[in-house]
Amino acid sequence: MLYGLNALSPIKTLTLISLSAWTGVAMGAAKPDFNHEIRPILASKCYACHGPDEDKREAGLRLDVREEAVKEAIVPGFPEKSEFWHRLVTTDKDDIMPPPSSPKQLTEKERDLLNRWIKAGAEYQQHWSFLPVKNHPLPKVGNAVGVRNGIDLFIRQKLEKNGFPPSAEADPITLIRRVSLDITGLPPTPEEVAAFTREFESSPRAYDQLVDRLLASPHYGERWGRHWLDLARYADSEGFLGDKVRPNAYHFRDWVIESINHDLPFDQFTIEQIAGDLLPEAQVPQLQAVGFHRNAALNTEAGVDKEEARFQNLADRVNTTSRVWMGLTLGCAQCHTHKYDPITIRDYYSFYAYFNNTQDLAEPKTKAQTLAEVTENRRQAYVHLAGDYARRGPDVIPATLSALPKLKTTSDAEQTRLDLAKWLVSPQHPLTSRVAVNQVWSKLFGTGIVSTPDDFGTSGESPSHPELLDWLAIHFMKNGWSRKELIRLIVTSATYRQSSLHRDDILETDPLNRLLSRQNRLRLEAEVLRDSFLTASGLLSRNIGGPSIKPPLPGDVFDVGRSVKWELSEGNDRYRRGLYILTMRSILYPMLTTFDAPDASEACVKRDRSNTPLQALTLMNDPVFVEAAQALALRVIQESPRNTAARLNTLFHRCLSRHPRPEETQRLLAFHAEQKARVKKGGADSLQVLSFFKDQVPQKDAQETAVLVALARVLLNLDEFINRE
Structure with missing residues (x-):
């Protein structure tokens, strides 16, 4: 359905009375915020047909750029004179937008917001996540009782605005169990609980000291390493039909655990994974780190078009890097300009060019080395038309996304992965620090401040507390990109320490608890659930690192002609933590997948939390x-x-x-x-x-x-x- 703006005909079915009614609603109301109220409506309901993608654009109308929108469709200040507004409220089924066939219809509230926005001047803003991170001052609140740090002030301010008090603090047993599971992935022992409850009654520092002990535990690296392995699409096999085992894959897992335990600054953590092999005098740990790029599935079967397989492998690296560090769905621009975000197909393949001269080593010199940068006979990168590896368009050179701050270099030489990595962790980059702190927040509350952690673009959700997100990002960078310090700040806040008990007073207004008037109750993740059973029983082996294990399986799951036989691990290895279980891409470990462990086919930014009868049966019979x-x-x-x-x-x-x-x-x-x-x-x-x-x-x-x-x-x-x- 087209807007038909080439000939702006009057809308016969739209009456003056209806227009007056709408403009009357708008009078005296607050000016809508474009980024948090208007853009989400336009992105969800309009941009697919009237957005950045020129090939998909209908009627020549573009609504994501103000200069284009006000040419014919919108008359700033006058909704009643705007063809855009007429199309939203007409009763003519041939003219109304979105068309009746669209599943994305406007609500009355959304129409009111759009009306007030046009009346206020139809001002646009750059998308919030592309704006520089801003250091917001701590807000003032009416009641600061119980506030423990800056996080609580931002949360309390919004609660007070909505008329809700925070919940009371959880009891000490709940606190130690919660923070132990969140930081180490293991429940506390009865002895630890008894000691903490005694200290909690006598010392105001008891909880902070508990947090320090947990962050110093080597099991902290295992818990938060598992989170990162989800993002890194880690597996012990190559995938596809053959699904050959990668016997040395665990070196990357060990590097992740050790790096997190030693609190390797997140900027260095990033650089080593994207370009550790390009660092001057790179050592074994840096070579292990670039295993991040080798974690993806790899098709090495006979008869495969090697060039096509290579193209798909590099595209995976582009898409994974953009999702994990920038929270952008860059893969949507692989075939055409992004429908919602200002990312062109040329942007995509310029980003792709950073990886174009990276060679996977089939026979590395060391077990740690998996990648090498080609220095001679370097490949030229191209735009691949319609995402087809065989259809080459214009040449491109490595370059960062045009909608984001430019990469500053002091050399005229072609940019490398190392330049890309340094650009990602530049303090001027608007996305990386925000995405990183949002990922940490989501693990501690079940949902991020941005509830779409892999989509910070225009089609993603706006942050529930935008000033808090920026304040945390600034705090993260100012404190040396320390993950431990960020976690310590969050888990010692009064917001984190609240009870998770259900509250009837907020159920209707805030059913998803986005205001955080209480903690969230969360089903344990698959590996943590298994580890908790083993801990309670006394069976858990706490050995850290090393090759993957093969614990008992139900039935003959692997006896189907696979390249690996599931030979049971013996002794204590049988009871090691869940993150050490051998991950085969073709057949996932049944218990883990039943409880929503990812399949490693792509970066998993947020796990599902399902509730199925099979889970109950597994708990009884696995x-x-x-x-x-x-x-x-x-x-x-x-x-x-x-x-x-x-x-x-x-x-x-x-x-x-x-x-x-x-x-x-x-x-x-x-x-x-x-x-x-x-x-x-x-x-x-x-x-x-x-x-x-x-x-x-x-x-x-x-x-x-x-x-x-x-x-x-x-x-x-x-x-x-x-x-x-």
């Missing part, structure tokens, strides 16, 4: 969970006196970090009696129930241990266990 329940029961038998109530108390502390409530004790004692009677009557074979550990259970304890397995499975399957409050 080998590792069955084994953990048996080990936990055996542990309780060995640690607790022959007293059912005492053993029940031990189970609660191992699983939930707390005492059972009276009603819970009553119900579980009754359940214990039922299960004991069932075992005595032969309704359950004790040794079969203890299948993994039957050789370790004395005959006299077999029946009681079997009963405790049932109790353990109840607690390990509670929502309280599989969720982080």
Whole structure:
């Protein structure tokens, strides 16, 4: 459907009365903010047909640039004289926009905003994320009671504006469990909980000291390394039909864990992954770091067009780099100019040119070396028309995106990946620091300040707290790009420490909790869930780094002619943390994928959190969970006196970090009696129930241990266990 602006005919069905009604609504109302109120409407409802993409543009109308929009469609200050406005409110189905066939229809609120915007002068702004990061002053609030740092002031200001108080602080047991899971990915031990609750009552510094201990733990690097491996699309195999194992892939994983544990500044962390091999006198760690580019799937099968495979591989590097560091969907410009953002197809292939002379080494000199920059017979880069590797358009040279600050160089030589990496972490770059702090925030609250972490463009969501996002980005850079310092700031805020209890007073106004009047309750991620089972049972091996492991699998998942046989890891390796499980692209580890672990086909910026019946079945029947329940029961038998109530108390502390409530004790004692009677009557074979550990259970304890397995499975399957409050 076209606007038909070449001949601006009057809208016969639009009455003067309706126009007057709309302009009356606009009188006296606040001027809309273009970036946060108007642009999202235009981007969602209009830009697909009237945006940057010239090939897809209809009726010659462009609405993403003011100079074009005001030529014929919009008369600033006068919605009633604007053809754009007429098309939004007419009742003529042939003229109305968006057309009736479009699934993206305007709401009355959106029409009102557009009317007020035109009446106020139809001013445009550069998209918020392309503007320089601004150091906003800390806001003043009416009630500063409980404020712990600058984060709380920004959150409190918006809560007060909407008439909501913050939630009370969570209890100390919830706090230690929450922050332990968030920082290390492991639940606290009963001993750690007991020590912290004592300190919490006597020292105002107890929580801050706990945070410092957790950030100093080597398991911090494992937890936050797993987050980065999602972004790096890490896997232990090449993918495609052959899906050959990459035996040295784990070196990159080890580098990530070690770098995060040592708090390698994020700017250097970035440079080493994008261009570590180009650093002067690059050492083994820098060569391991550029494994970031080798993590993608690679098609090495016979008969494959090598040039096409190379093109796809380089495109993956472009798309991944842009999503991970800039939060831009650059891949949308691979075939044509971006429909929503100011990114041309030439921009895309100029960015592509940075990677065009990077050679993947099939036989590197060292296990760490995976890439090399070609210095002779360098390839010329081209625009590939319609994204087709075989259709070459104009020549291009390496260059950064035209909509962003230019790369400043002191040499006339062709720019390299090292130049690109330094440009990304320049303090003048408007995206990198914002995207990085938003990623960290999203891991600690479940949702980022920008809820579309891989789309900071015009079709993404606006930040819920834009000034806070910039304040955090400035803080991040001023503190040496320290990830640890950023996490410390966030988790010590009163905002983070709030209770996650449901609040009826905000449900209707803020159902998604974007104002953060409380903490968010989050289902544990796949690896953390597995690690929590193993921790509670005492089975977890805390060894760090090294080759991937192969824990038990259900059935014969891998016996289908694959290039690798799933030979079970022995000893403690069987119980290592989930991030060390061998990741095959063709067949993912079932338990992890059931709980939404990514498939490594592309960078995963935000994991799904689904809720399916299969998850409940997995918790009850997956080998590792069955084994953990048996080990936990055996542990309780060995640690607790022959007293059912005492053993029940031990189970609660191992699983939930707390005492059972009276009603819970009553119900579980009754359940214990039922299960004991069932075992005595032969309704359950004790040794079969203890299948993994039957050789370790004395005959006299077999029946009681079997009963405790049932109790353990109840607690390990509670929502309280599989969720982080």
